[in-house]
Amino acid sequence: MTLNSVSALYFSPGGSTRAAARAVAGGAGGEYRDCDFTSRADSLGFGENDLVVFAAPVFGGRIPAPFAGFLDSVTGRGSPAVVLAVYGNRDYDDALLELAGCVKARGFRVVAAGAFIARHSMVPEIASGRPDAADRDAMAAFGAAVRAKLAADDFSEPAIPGGRPYKEYNGVPLHPSANRQRCVKCGKCARECPVGAIPEDAPYRTDNKKCITCMHCVCACPNYARGLNPLMLAATRTMLKKACAARREPETFI
């Protein structure tokens, strides 16, 4: 088949998933359309010659629940799709399989899947510097391999790792809060929070029941006013550093 268009569609609170989606889409098509589904969903339809690279970060071995919901506004008509899971060097568990299931339910044909490693957004010392040059080469080469597969009219679905029922994930007991001295109440964090957990006029009152600890408010704040409690983070850091000690490498399924 000849591709009409290539799109990178991602949920990326900290920016790493966006980088992976763009690198794979760039490898597949050169030019691509950028669809940022981090803070909101757009209603989008794709035709049978439109390739979409769907990318999610891994949270507790799953894809973030709001992204799964946002995908309900995307429709394919047998359109080819690539699914990507981007994770912080621990594991992606069932995230890739879950994302594949979501996009197939929306009318896409999953022709390839990839799991790539990026800096851990809660504990940035873990996998710091990733994706590195070798990771970026692997992403671009993967995109090119997808293009070649489609050019050969091969729409087969690869075996994707993961199991059902999906791993249970109920969030983490850590939530970013605002430093009152630094916060200027500009409202950016509130406007961009994917789950509407931050009131625009009172950003100190984060709703921890809604918050999914995606870290987007921490990354988006122009005044570096938001962060996790350092004492509580210390315990998570120790636990995660053990679980993430060995360097993991990209995996692709095509």
Ligand SMILES: Cc1cc2nc3c(=O)[nH]c(=O)nc-3n(C[C@H](O)[C@H](O)[C@H](O)COP(=O)(O)O)c2cc1C
């Ligand atoms: C709440 C939360 C849960 C996470 N769970 C996992 C996990 O289960 N496995 C893993 O390897 N990384 C995990 N990570 C790390 C992210 O998957 C990783 O940093 C990813 O690159 C973030 O993407 P982003 O920069 O696009 O937000 C988690 C991060 C957060 C904030």
